[in-house]
Amino acid sequence: MKFIWILYAVFLSYSNLCFGIESIGVKGLSAKQSSVLVEPLKRAGANSKELIRSIESISPSRVDGLLFLIEHMPDRDLKTLSSEYLIENVNYAYKARSESDWAKSVPQEIFFNDVLPYASINERRDRWRKDFHARFSPLVKKAKTLEEAAQILNKEIWKMINVRYHARKRPKPDQSPYESIDAGFASCTGLSVLLIDACRSVGVPSRFVGTPMWANKRGNHSWVEVWDGNAWQFTGACEYSAAGLGHAWFKGSASKAIKEDPKHAIYASSWKRTKTNFPLIWDLGIDYVFAENVTDNYTGNLGNRVFIQIFDRPGGERIATDVEVWMDETKVASGRTRDSTNDTNDMLELSLKKGSNYVLKATLKKDEDWSKSFSVNGGKDEEKQFFLSE
Structure with missing residues (x-):
């Protein structure tokens, strides 16, 4: 019985923390955004109030950038940086991003x-x-x-x-x-x-x-x-x-x-x-x-040239879509495949390492994610074909 009460207390503490985080900002944060903050705020200790203040004060369009900084911030910064420091840093980074076409393209x-x-x-x-x-x-x-x-x-x-x-x-x-x-x-x-x-x-x-x-x-x-x-x-x-x-x-x-x-x-x-x-x-x-x-x-050991094509089915039409290549939970490459309006020799070209295993990921529709595992065998120019019907 004592163990059950301990679990209940832990659950209440976690729920209260998440509720407090979700209420940050004028419009609040999504569940995904809130989950990012749980651990950093805990490590920040007394300085968590400065981090929360920075989130409350920043423009909603810039919250994701600030959350990225906080999520990966070392403990020395979580415990010491002021909200003024963080807000100024984020605001001027976005300001610079808005001032030229090349900065916007990043x-x-x-x-x-x-x-x-x-x-x-x-x-x-x-x-x-x-x-x-x-x-x-x-x-x-x-x-x-x-x-x-x-x-x-x-x-x-x-x-x-x-x-x-x-x-x-x-x-x-x-x-x-x-x-x-x-x-x-x-x-x-x-x-x-x-x-x-x-x-x-x-x-x-x-x-x-x-x-x-x-x-x-x-x-x-x-x-x-x-x-x-x-x-x-x-x-x-x-x-x-x-x-x-x-x-x-x-x-x-x-x-x-x-x-x-x-x-x-x-x-x-x-x-x-x-x-x-x-x-x-x-x-x-x-x-x-x-x-x-x-x-x-x-x-110069940059890997092999690998050409990626996605078809709706064997013998069918090529599909143009944004894809990502992942290895061991790390994204290593990305690009857009070509469809039937492009020359047949025009294919997405990536540089991948010989003998390595990868996962090709794509979002075909709003809520339809697709992925397929593959490996690079070592040919100098290697073509990989994927079929959505398989």
């Missing part, structure tokens, strides 16, 4: 993960977003593409903020933007954080990338990747190249990285939690910075 999942976050690694949480938007948005006002905007920033901002590289004069490796500006010097890590924040302040997706140790054991390095609308392209912070993104002195060293060796692999930061921690060599005890192993992007 897919929501990339905007959430690589524009909206206020930090890249473990740096001090400066309130940089509004200030950087005011400083740097005029520079990219006439830019026509994401790459052009990123290139302009990497060429121009260093003269404006008077920061340059120095391995010994910088106070510490993991400097925040204002710590680097105050010092006038930064390491490759501090410079990368600065360029990332400058890019994000105007709506350009960017992320922190690095290796703990080059394969030739000549030290570590950090740099920046920018989403150019089609793929992630690398650049060195404070190392503008007129040749464009994808050109830097470290390209050769990066091509020798070793994916299977954590010390010699290349990692890209992710605000969204992943199964991989970013190895921060200045403090290997930090476990709240997440990452993707992106070594293959630098070594």
Whole structure:
């Protein structure tokens, strides 16, 4: 009997918490949105009131972005960040997104993960977003593409903020933007954080990338990747190249990285939690910075070309629909298949890894989800046909 009463008490506590969360905001949150907040609010402790206040105050159209930040926020931020900080960060991220066609074109999942976050690694949480938007948005006002905007920033901002590289004069490796500006010097890590924040302040997706140790054991390095609308392209912070993104002195060293060796692999930061921690060599005890192993992007082991077609039935018509490819609960690719109005040789082309198992997912109608498992066998150009009737 005592056990039953304990279960009942737990149920009531959980129900009350969920009810309180669902009532947040003018129109309230959906059950799905509410469920996202249960664990973060618990970990936030006394600071949960600041998180709730930020949700109550933000525009309903921006709530999902704020919830994404909170869902994946490390405990240090859950317990300390103010509602004013979060609201300003989110509002100016959306403001930048609305100011150019190239910023508007960024897919929501990339905007959430690589524009909206206020930090890249473990740096001090400066309130940089509004200030950087005011400083740097005029520079990219006439830019026509994401790459052009990123290139302009990497060429121009260093003269404006008077920061340059120095391995010994910088106070510490993991400097925040204002710590680097105050010092006038930064390491490759501090410079990368600065360029990332400058890019994000105007709506350009960017992320922190690095290796703990080059394969030739000549030290570590950090740099920046920018989403150019089609793929992630690398650049060195404070190392503008007129040749464009994808050109830097470290390209050769990066091509020798070793994916299977954590010390010699290349990692890209992710605000969204992943199964991989970013190895921060200045403090290997930090476990709240997440990452993707992106070594293959630098070594050329990008996988096989796989062509995807969906038919209504064997011998039937091709179906055009948006699809996603998943592996181990992680989305690894997406695109749109072609239908009979396209040339028969025009097929959705994806780069997938030989010998790996995947799941192809599609939403054919409003409430009709479809999925099919498949594997990549290793042919250089491999065609996969799927039939809705099977």
